[in-house]
Amino acid sequence: MSNSSLEGSPLWRWSWEALCGEEGFQIWSPQRHDLGLCFQQLCLHIPVLAVLAVLSAYYFGRREGFVTRGRNQLIAIKIRCTLVLCLAILPLIQIYIDMNMGGATISKISFFLSAVQGLSWFTHFIYNLGLKKRLGKSPRGPTTMCFVWSFLFALSVVSLRSHYLVYKYSFKENFSTYLAYIFNIFYFIAQVGYALTLIPSEGSTTYFNFSDRYTEISESSPLLSQNAYVRFSEEGDPAYLGIAMEDVNWLSKMLFYWVNPLMEKGCNGKLSNSEDLYDLPMSLSCGYNSAKLKKHFRPKKKSESDRTLASASTASTPISPDISFVEVGKDNVTLLWALHRCFWLQFYSIGILKFIADCSGFAGPMLLNKLVAFIEDKSEDIKWGYIYALGLMSCTLLASLCDSYFNFLMAVVSLKMRGAIVTTVYRKTLTVSSSLLNSQFSVGEIVNFMSTDTDRIVNSCPSFHALWSIPFQLAVTLYLLYSQVGVAFVAGLVFSVILIPINKLIANKIGELSTKLMEQKDARVRVITEVLRGIKAIKLYVWEQHFMRAITKLRDQELKYLRWRKYLDALCVYFWATTPVLISIFTFGTYVLLGNKLTAATVFTGIALLNMLISPLNAFPWVLNGMMEAWVSIKRIQRLIDLPDLDLEQIYSQRLLDEYDDNVEILIANGGFNWRRELNAEEKRRLHALNEKKSVKGKGKGKRSALTIDKRKSVEQHVLEEDGAGLFKLFHIDFKIKKGEFIGVIGPVGSGKSSFLSAILAELSMDSGEIAIREIESGFGLVTQQPWLQHGTLRDNVLFGKPYDDTKYKEVLFACGLTEDIAQLPSGDMTGVGEGGTTLSGGQRARVALARAVYQDKSVYLMDDVLSAVDTKVAKHIFQHCIMGLLLNKTRILCTHHVQFLMCADTIAHIENGKFKKIGKPADVLAGVDDNLPVDLELEESLQSSSTSASNSLLSSVKLEKEPNDEEEKDSTIFQEVSEVGSLDFSVYASYWKAIGHMLSLGILFSILFMQTSRNMTDWWLAHWVTNAESNSTSPNMTNNSNLYGNYVLMEAGKVIGDSNMYSYLKIYIGFACVNTVFTLFRAFLFAYGGVKAATKFHKSLLKSVVKSKLTFFDVTPAGRILNRFSSDTYTIDDSLPFILNILLAQFFTLLGALIITIYGLPWICLILIPLIPVYNWLQHHYRLTSRELKRISSVTLSPVYSHFNETLQGLTTIRAMRATQRFKRDNEDNVDANIKAQFASQAAVRWLGLRLQFIGVAVVAGVSFIAVIQHQYDIADPGLIGLAISYALSVTGALSGVVNAFTETEREMIAVERVNQYIKEIQPESTHFVIDPPFAWPSQGVISFNNVVLKYREHLAPSIKGVTFETRPCERIGVVGRTGAGKSSLVAALFRLAEITSGTICIDSVDINRIAIPALRSRMFCIPQDPFLFSGSIRENLDPLGEFRENEIWDALNKVNLVPTIKRLGGLENKVDGGGVNLSAGQKQLVLCIDEATANVDHDTDRLIQQTLRSAFRKSTVITIAHRLQTIFDSDRVLVMHDGQVAEFDTPDNLLTDSKTMFSQLVRHES
Helix, strand or coil: CCCHHCCCCCCCCCHHHHHHCCCCCCCCCCCCCCHHHHHHHHHHHHHHHHHHHHHHHHHCCCCCCCEECHHHHHHHHHHHHHHHHHHHHHHHHHHHHHHHHHCCCCCCCHHHHHHHHHHHHHHHHHHHHCCCCCCCCCCCHHHHHHHHHHHHHHHHHHHHHHHHHHHHHHCCCCCHHHHHHHHHHHHHHHHHHHHHHHCCCCCCCCCHHHHHHHCCCCCCCCCCCCCCCCCCCCCCCCCCEEEECCCCCCHHHHHHHHHHHHHHHHHCCCCCCHCCCCCCCCHHHHHHHHHHHHHHHHHCCCHHHHHHHHHHHCCCCCCCCCCCCCCCCCHHHHHHHHHHHHHHHHHHHHHHHHHHHHHHHHHHHHHHHHHHHHHHHHCCCCCHHHHHHHHHHHHHHHHHHHHHHHHHHHHHHHHHHHHHHHHHHHHHHHHEEEEEEEHHHHHHHHHHHHHHHHHHHHHHHHHHHHHHHHHHHHHHHHHHHHHHHHHHHHHHHHHHHHHHHHHHHHHHHHHHHHHHHHHHHHHHHHHHHHHHHHHHHHHHHHCCHHHHHHHHHHHHHHHHHHHHHHHHHHHHHHHHHHHHHHHHHHHHHHHHHHCCCCHHHHHHHHHHHHHHHHHHHHHHHHHHHHHHHHHHHHHHHHHHCCCCCCEHHHHHHHHHCCCCCCEEEEEEEEEEEEEEECCCCHHHHHHHHHHCCCCCCCCCCCCCCCCHHHCCCCHHCCCCCCCCCCEEEEEEEEEEEEHHHHHHHEECCCCHHHHHHHHHHCEEEEEEEEEECCCCCCCCCEEEECCCCCCCCHHHHHHHHCCCCCHHHHHHHHCCCCCHHHHHHHCCCHHHEEEHHHCCCCCHHHHHHHHHHHCCCCEEEEEEEECCCCCCHHHHHHHCCCCCCHCCCCEEEEHHHHCHHHHHHCEEEEECCCCCEEEEEEHHHHHHHHHCCCCCCHHHHHHHCCHHHHHHHHHCCCCCCCCCCCCCCCCCCCCCCCCCCCCCCHHHHHHHHHHHCCHHHHHHHHHHHHHHHHHHHHHHHHHHHHHHHHHCCCCCCCCHHCCCCCHHHHHHHHHHHCCCCCCHHHHHHHHHHHHHHHHHHHHHHHHHHHHHHHHHHHHHHHHHHHHCHHHHHHHCCCHHHHHHHHHHHHHHHHHHHHHHHHHHHHHHHHHHHHHHHHHHHHHHHHHHHHHHHHHHHHHHHHHHHHHHHHHHHHHHHHHHHHHHHHHHHHHHHHHHHHCCCCHHHHHHHHHHHHHHHHHHHHHHHHHHHHHHHHHHHHHHHHHHHHHHHHHHHCCCCHHHHHHHHHHHHHHHHHHHHHHHHHHHHHHHHHHHHHHHHHHHHHCCCCCCCCCCCCCCCHHHCCCEEEEEEEEECCCCHHHHHHHEEEECCCCCCEEEEEECCCCHHHHHHHCCCCCCEEEEEEECCCCHHHHCCHHHHHHHEEEEEECCCCEEEEEHHCCCCCCCCCCCHHHHHHCCCCCCHHHHHHHHHHHCCCCCCCCCCCCCCEEEEEECCCCCCCCHHHHHHHHHHHHHHCCCCCCEEEEECHHHHEEEEEEEEECCCEEEEEHHHCCCCCCCHHHHHHHHHHHC
């Protein structure tokens, strides 16, 4: 705007010279090619400073977010306060000096600006003082404030440049101009200092919540005021997020503003489980969607459909027991068609968004073409430039919105499908009979239906739209390319197509190497597992180096395959990174060689289109592959859905019962049943053999069964071969059972006892006859032979969904013999039970399963060999108090081998070969089975004489739940999920840098830097090429304008090359591209080499640290946790971490290059870019913190889905028998909903970030476009640079998102390095200190002397040995005895320095063992440890792993322990051993030998043999024997009796036995 334009106004006149000085008010200064000073001060500086003042006052007034900051943060804020105070004072000083020393008139705008600056910065100073203790954890303050300051920083850079140009081009010396320039330098320095104070992050800052949660109540406060209840802040749960997208307006949905509370919660560290997330809307609950899918499987009447959906709207399954299990079957439509009918509207309509996004994407390059062509054409009207810029911004914005919302809605539909399919699969497994289900599928297949197959189907949803979108994109892109460069586009296209089979070939080779790599990894982990299992023996034998060499050898083989795989990966990376450059060369090179002239519009439109072409070409093969996998998975799940359902109302015929009175409970008439599966030859052979060997008198130990009855077909299906097919059958079953009867079922193994129970449960297929049950609804109390228990507490397993009744509960526990067991468990009946009952003994599992059945209070009880898992005493108790006690009036069917308990039965049925041989009274049936039946008369008498008073007295002693020592104590079996919290320390990244090596790390960084630089230089040269060609032909004055923008170098290079030599341009263009490919190759292979080097070093250090650690480390650390470091964490360091780190560095340098080129082409874009930096930092900070927690919650909530499903498959029969299917369906829905909540929140967070990053990209594109038009308006635009800047700006969004996601993933993978470093740095190694070397031939006498020795395994533990003092004689045999925990094994630990003694001395032949090296000490002694250790390898390697002995010496050792016949029978010394057994025959040349309960696990005959060997072979050695069997040490020279860590007695056995009061005598009497 000029003065003349305003002066011509008839309404008013404004004296701009009085306000702004001689220059007046100019938006753009044509002399300086810069913004006008007055325009900057009046329209930019003053408004932004005013906003800064207002915001500073506002935030200072907010009394919230009280914190205590760390030292570094406080220092940064204090420095910032000082700098801000300087910024407030500087303008006043400048005005004062100018008024007193400057001769020129000062413009009014200068006074106004100085006043605003002083006031604004002083207000900001006060705000910074408040920041010391308030306004959140970040010392930078709110993001809004950082955004405003960054804008001021950008303005200070512009102002400094403007004042420099004013001072440089001023015609006469002016003191005011010079002063303004100098003070702007001071402003800029202060602003840079301000920026440095923003570097410190939260650090050790913590929230001070007292002021937020407590308000002092004064005397004047009203009693019923709301303030009276401020202490109860948890009421109303302010952290509750509510239901997702509920009561949210359309704008909030479109911009994902509704996700903000979730992001804030995640940033504040308040996301710990799925309850902290948004609740799912009804449309996302799996109960609703599964009911909707079920409705579409089979057409129903409208009223029925409405009822189904209405019942599902509660998102849970009804509690009432289901009689008819019918869901879906063969008569229904296919799964694919049902999914189509269920989700078609939403699924297909989303494609509209995809289509709009694609079209907007195509509009971008075309508008870019128009804009660059407009800038090249000086004659076109300026309005078209603004229209093109606005159109480019609008298209980018529309594409961002459509793309974000397409991905979000597709994720929502995918989650709906996942919930519906998973629930359908789960419900189907509950509705199909066990015999049919297991005859068609294995457990693994069924689990895969829910996991892998469902994932494939869900993941194919976006692929469906890509299936039409990619061909559409390719067709349009190729057409647009053709319109730009003609047939030249074919050259680039052909190159792209050629790369596809090459990449496929490399991928296949990578797959082969991965298979071999995993084989080597498995072998290495197997050896490490054996080392961890036998670490005590390895340390005693000083075999650490040997096993470290063996593991290292396997690791070297693993690294060989890893190295080659990484190099092939590097080749893929090389092709991926160089493809865009090479395609550009082929396309534009061909275009030029065909005689065409390059223009800026053609070049940059072509580059944008070529970039759009690469991604669809690479993606299309994977899309097709994903669709094919999904189709296979749909057909697999369809096989399950097609199975017929179990309908109890059809199986059980109530008509039969009508002919009998109400007293009949179960009736089977001429029943024939089968398992629906034929046996293979091996099963028939094995089971017939079992049948021949076992008799009805057996104790049940020979009955081999799987986890539940429904898994037992492989054992019982035999014998019955009427049709010769090997199909197991029960036939001619006629049985009538009355209410309250006790029925016993006996028979040999595999005769069909368990199958008979399954037939009653309708788990078998019925061939003929009829079966009727009086009370179908109530179900059965079922106890299987191999009990099935759930993961949870013992009480949960007993209650099994029923309400807790204290009296009834205690009665059941007592009747089932669980009282004493519960009293001994660490947390009583709240003790955790592992999956399948792994934390309980076999007998305890059986009794818990029995208690569960009894507590259900059913009419009929089916018990399968329930007494075989317990001892005789407990069996009598259960029979007396449970079967004949609590269940006395119930109908009971007991299958058992313990026939002595069947004397009280009303009826006994003897089954053989699938049919009843005899049914009758006990005396009749049992007499025919075995005349010598051992009848337990005492049991019968006890049943008759048992009284309720005795039971009641015992009931009172039942202790259910122990009081924990600490209120936060939790059972480890149930609560074991532990996760990393907080950000990673810088030392973790530094350790990875060091592992790669300083020089190699620098080489990798420089190669990436040069790769990106050469890539940008290639594009820059292309821009220079087209610009120079245009300037030579159209605008000779362009050079002068361009020089002002730093293009002097470009034009000089153009002169050297030659203005009209197009081929010279092409050669240099190709040269830059070749340099780029070379550095890309270096980068790819250096990174691959560096990753393998780091993996090698980490594993080597980890192995050394663990193997060399103290033995106490292995005592307190579970082997699985250590193994996890060597397996999953090592795999992450080997493979995942280098991969994602490579992507991170590539994305970061791509973003950096794009920003630098954009700024180089259009420096004024800094006005937009700099304020966006704090916004970007705030976005990535919030996303990283929230995403990390959401990923953890997602993985934690996924485990219960699979574990619950697996549990259900193991216990299908029990669940159906007890009519608990509805509860299990409800539990499954709850588990799936919890996981969907986490996945939904993750998707919302990703889209929240993605849209905001795309908005940043839109802002950059808009800024570049409009600044380009403005520059064109003032005739200073460079078409080549502007085209380059816009093309790079279009890629900024993807780069921004890529950096955030890659950094988040890298941080997550770096946790593996942190975990490995923890073991490398924190594990305490065994002492390597020694004073002297052991003397020659030491020990010669074998005299061991303990002098006041005290031993603590860890600091906080009580001493295991307390002041022990004793001394042996030369070559003496010492026996050490004592009760458990007396300190016997601690003597060996102290002697071998497995644990360092706290005080005292231990000497061997007068040499203090603490003064010599540990390996030297242990190599002069030998110990057979209590725990057997035999590692994988040959027998020779187990006997002599170090290869120290000749073969005849090994055979001589074997002969002494009588193992020669055994070894020869196994195949000699070279026979391979897989592990297990006890090492008894190595190191016979050792002088001092200790035996630590080596005979605890052998029978008495073997024990005698070993002791005889020891006496004969070690006559000249000191032998210390530690044993619980006192016979072992009766022939010792002396006996050392330990008690409570002290020496109680030490004398000969005879002397100790003569005194009946000695502890040794008492031990002998107790054992005898």
